[in-house]
Amino acid sequence: MKIIITESQYKLLNEQLGKSIINEQNENEFNKQLKWWIDYIKSPMYIERLKKEFPGKDQKFIENERMVRLKNLDNVKNQTHFVRAISKDPGYISGLFIPKEYEGQYYDYSEKKWKQNKWFPDKTKGYDKKGHIYLEKEYDPKNWNPSKGFETIPAHEIGHKVDDAGFRIPQSTKDKIYKYTQGGDKKYPQYKSGNMEFDYESSPSEFINRIQPIRYLLKQQGIYDANTKVFSIDDYKKMMNNSTIKQNQHFQDVFKSLKGSEEEKKKNFIDLMNSIAGITNTTSDLS
Numbered sequence: 001m002k003i004i005i006t007e008s009q010y011k012l013l014n015e016q017l018g019k020s021i022i023n024e025q026n027e028n029e030f031n032k033q034l035k036w037w038i039d040y041i042k043s044p045m046y047i048e049r050l051k052k053e054f055p056g057k058d059q060k061f062i063e064n065e066r067m068v069r070l071k072n073l074d075n076v077k078n079q080t081h082f083v084r085a086i087s088k089d090p091g092y093i094s095g096l097f098i099p100k101e102y103e104g105q106y107y108d109y110s111e112k113k114w115k116q117n118k119w120f121p122d123k124t125k126g127y128d129k130k131g132h133i134y135l136e137k138e139y140d141p142k143n144w145n146p147s148k149g150f151e152t153i154p155a156h157e158i159g160h161k162v163d164d165a166g167f168r169i170p171q172s173t174k175d176k177i178y179k180y181t182q183g184g185d186k187k188y189p190q191y192k193s194g195n196m197e198f199d200y201e202s203s204p205s206e207f208i209n210r211i212q213p214i215r216y217l218l219k220q221q222g223i224y225d226a227n228t229k230v231f232s233i234d235d236y237k238k239m240m241n242n243s244t245i246k247q248n249q250h251f252q253d254v255f256k257s258l259k260g261s262e263e264e265k266k267k268n269f270i271d272l273m274n275s276i277a278g279i280t281n282t283t284s285d286l287s
Contacts, residue, residue: 028141028144029141029144029151029154030139030140030141030144030154031141032220033152033154033155033158033216034073034076034077034154034158036155036216036219037073037155037158037159037162037212038070038073039227040215040226040227041066041069041070041073041162042070043226043227043228044227044228045226045227045228045229045230046066046227046277047062047063047066047277049274049275049276049277050062050065050066050277052274052275052276052277053169053170053172053173053275053276053277054170054172055172065168068168069162069163069168072131072161072162072164073158073161073162076133076158076161079129079131079132079133079161080132080133080134080135081127081132081133081134081135082135082136082137082139082140083127083134083135083136083137084136084137085136086127086134086136094135094136094138094139094146094147094150094153095133095134095135095136095139095153095154095156095157096127096133096134096135096157097132097133097134097157097160097161097165098127098128098129098130098131098132098133098134099130099131099160099164099165099166099167100130100131100164100167101164101167102116102117102165102167103117103166103167103193104117104166104191104192104193105117105191105192105193106190106191106192107189107190107191107192107197114192117191131161133154133157133158133160133161135153135154135157139153139154148247149247149248149249149252150249151248152213152216152217152248152249152250155209155212155213155216156209156210156212156213156250157209159205159208159209159212159213160205160209163205163208163209165205166203166204166205169204169205169208171193171194173204173208173276174193174196174204175196176271176272176275176276177198177202177204177207177208177272178196178198178202180258180259180268180271180272181198181202181207181257181258181259182259183196183197183198183199183202184198184199184200184201184202184257185199186199188200190203191203191204199257201253201256201257202257207254207257208276210250210251210253210254211250211254211272211273211276213248213250213251214239214245214248214250214251214254215273217244217245217248217251218235218239218245221242221244221245223235223238223239223242224238224239226273230274231270231273231274232270233266233270236266236269236270254269255269
């Protein structure tokens with residue numbers, strides 16, 4: 001899937017996105033998370049991280065990749081639905097994004113074999129619109145009441161919309177996530193890319209979009225701004241001492257997926273923060 005956006009389209013998109021946020025009451029948490037995403041994609045540091053994810057690609061490619069990801073958020077509010085219930089089986093699911101396209105393979109536990117990735121819509125509930133986000137009612141800005149630690153589910157699902165549920169994630173990023181997580185829990189494979197098998201939480205789009213809410217919380221807590229800074233050891237230490245971030249489910253999932261000692265997790269997490277936009281290895285400079 002290749003989409004080319006002209007510079008004039010990009011400028012118009014910027015203006016439209018800015019107005020849609022400014023003209024609404026953006027103090028609610030859903031709007032804050034959406035606005036954070038838009039500002040982040042527009043930032044210089046997002047471009048720098050995209051360059052690391054797509055080594056060897058020229059500036060025109062990088063700018064277009066940014067434009068496509070920003071365009072994915074063009075109509076996000078009209079494509080977000082607040083519903084009574086999504087799924088309680090096999091586990092509690094409070095948010096869902098329906099991909100426009102698919103790649104990779106998924107593991108069918110009933111047949112005990114890998115199949116080409118495909119989403120089967122739940123037509124009884126009607127959650128079948130491609131490119132749309134479904135959130136349970138506690139995330140509705142008019143009745144915001146999510147469970148403690150799950151407040152960043154909108155940022156997570158918006159992230160899936162940005163990278164087209166992993167369709168836009170390059171192989172270099174998949175390789176890095178696999179290296180740092182070894183696919184997570186080997187007993188429960190979920191996603192396969194080439195010879196690499198991932199469990200649900202360490203599959204590339206799921207893993208990346210658990211890091212994005214951490215970036216959002218770091219900004220909210222006054223620790224670190226992903227739009228302007230490289231993530232440092234000092235930022236890491238402050239993060240690890242912040243109770244709001246540590247109780248967040250996305251934070252807990254990331255550190256459960258990362259392999260190795262506490263020191264290895266620290267170095268690898270810092271590298272991920274500095275080299276994945278939506279993670280070139282910087283760990284040699286860390287001590």
